[in-house]
Amino acid sequence: AQTVTQSQPEMSVQEAETVTLSCTYDTSENNYYLFWYKQPPSRQMILVIRQEAYKQQNATENRFSVNFQKAAKSFSLKISDSQLGDTAMYFCAFIPPRDDKIIFGKGTRLHILP
Amino acid sequence: SQTIHQWPATLVQPVGSPLSLECTVEGTSNPNLYWYRQAAGRGLQLLFYSVGIGQISSEVPQNLSASRPQDRQFILSSKKLLLSDSGFYLCAWSKGATEAFFGQGTRLTVV
Numbered sequence: 603a604q605t606v607t608q609s610q611p612e613m614s615v616q617e618a619e620t621v622t623l624s625c626t627y628d629t630s631e632n633n634y635y636l637f638w639y640k641q642p643p644s645r646q647m648i649l650v651i652r653q654e655a656y657k658q659q660n661a662t663e664n665r666f667s668v669n670f671q672k673a674a675k676s677f678s679l680k681i682s683d684s685q686l687g688d689t690a691m692y693f694c695a696f697i698p699p700r701d702d703k704i705i706f707g708k709g710t711r712l713h714i715l716p
Numbered sequence: 717s718q719t720i721h722q723w724p725a726t727l728v729q730p731v732g733s734p735l736s737l738e739c740t741v742e743g744t745s746n747p748n749l750y751w752y753r754q755a756a757g758r759g760l761q762l763l764f765y766s767v768g769i770g771q772i773s774s775e776v777p778q779n780l781s782a783s784r785p786q787d788r789q790f791i792l793s794s795k796k797l798l799l800s801d802s803g804f805y806l807c808a809w810s811k812g813a814t815e816a817f818f819g820q821g822t823r824l825t826v827v
Contacts (some may be wrong), residue, residue, distance in 0.1 A: 612773065635727065635813060635814050635815070637815070637816070644803055645754075645806075645821050645823075646818070646820055646821065647806065647808075647818035648823045649815065649816075665815060676816060682814075691757075693759070695816070696815070697816065698813065698814040702748050702765055702767050702773070703750075703762060703765055704750060704762075704808065704810060704816045706759060706760045707759070707760050708758075708759040708792075709758075709760075711757070
């Protein structure tokens, strides 16, 4: 079965610090996309960053970057210079190319403390 | 550009009443469509997904049903709501396994 695991249910860091959220997944596919979504208190799902599995270069979007380790099936999200507005639930997700489902991890609730 | 509309944003319904939540997508054709439910502070539970008109796959047997009467329309329904149906419902679409887009969600409270 194809799964996504987020092992950190909740994390807290001080503003301006760097934080890393972990995600591992399981698939037998070779080409696929991985995602991190942010869900703030408004509950709107916002795409933070996307990684194509066939690209070795780690994706970056401003303060957000990933550490993609394909062999280890690991896809962690690093938030640099964290801001109060980063407080949210973060979901790691994966869309298997030959499946029709979006598979989510259970989420990590991140608190940025002033 | 692609957009997804989901309504209503908030709904309070009595136990035993019917439910209809609607989701429409613009700017694409033949998308995969999804309904998720999220309990407070919890993860996303996939309820239904559809790969085409009239094609519905159910992930969790429950008091809800889904329909796709048109290519870009996805409806979540119930004939008689239960208290346990309360939650936050999200509609989403994807195409080509490259990205997923989400509606703004419906907060349903069954009283």
